Amino acid sequence: MSTPTFWRCEPSWSWTSPPLTDHLLWCVVDGRGAVELDGRRQELRPGVCAVFQPGDAPRATHDPHRRLLVFGMHFATATTAAPDPRWGEVLDRELLGVLARTSDASYRRGDALGRRQAELCLEQLVTLVWDAVHQPGRSAVDTAVDEIARQLRQDPSRDWTVTEMAGRAALSRAQFSRRFVAQFGMSPAQYVIQARIDRAHQLLTESGMTVTETAAALGYTDVPYFSRQYKHRTGRTPSQDRQAQPGFQPSTESAGREAGPE
Known part of the structure; x- marks a missing residue:
């Protein structure tokens, strides 16, 4: 060169x-x-x-x-x-x-x-x-929707609302939802759930956090509900993924806390 x-x-x-x-x-x-x-x-x-x-x-x-x-x-x-x-x-x-x-x-x-x-x-x-x-012709709105999706992935624990997202893109709720589905193949709400589950998998397999701690960190107040969403999206329970990490050593306390939700 x-x-x-x-x-x-x-x-x-x-x-x-x-x-x-x-x-x-x-x-x-x-x-x-x-x-x-x-x-x-x-x-x-x-x-x-x-x-x-x-x-x-x-x-x-x-x-x-x-x-x-x-x-x-x-x-x-x-x-x-x-x-x-x-x-x-x-x-x-x-x-x-x-x-x-x-x-x-x-x-x-x-x-x-x-x-x-x-x-x-x-x-x-x-x-x-x-x-x-x-990929010509991408509009400023397309770029705005991409940026919002990026923010969702970066901070999935936040309490995102479609109204807020639509406002950031200067669109109505219906217009924003249509553009979002067209670009990502799922609704904004489903995208948030997937981002949370992706982050949960990372925390469970890399951070040493318990299932309860992970659920709370991602904004879930109902741990069994979190576990059901996790299994529905991944095919595994949160405890299965956490226990699969190298060097996993369950304590008596954590075992007791995590037995119920699954």
Whole structure:
């Protein structure tokens, strides 16, 4: 890979590339313009990224009053890295910026670890472009619903309500529920339950917490109800999973507390 580079295009800049001999990652960070390749044209704005392959000869121009700021690098690979079409719009511009800056800074450290980190950032950036090409048209609402689902997984013990979730996405309860089911294949309430059971399994098998302690930590006041939900989702009782962890040593007290719910 070549040195990762940011460049602010000069006011009089234009680009007519000879046929490329390697791959080129090309990401717009700021400004406005247009790029053309094989009769296709793409308006350039922040978040539009391309991966060109050997033989491509792109052309580009920009608005001199809104000069392009581009991040990119050349790289070689034995596999096909360029999507078709070559470009897409990466909606998560924060992640795009972090990866670009990290790649640039890491490579310029000049050591083996920095170069490897820059290579990993390149792989992730190319993946983002592929996702943008093959999953276009995701709206701000889709992104908001994804973020809410992420928060549910991060904090499943919280007393989540559909009304609160819908408000965060600026949707009605019915609209939010429909969008959520379309994206995740289950209702928000069922998603919360699954997130709690997933976290319960982790606590039972890794933390040493008892079934009663785990249920309480995840907001269950009824331990038998928690145990039924757990078995329904996993096919095992909470005690079975807890006792399966290496080095499990049941105490008399914990055995007595956990015998009832199952």
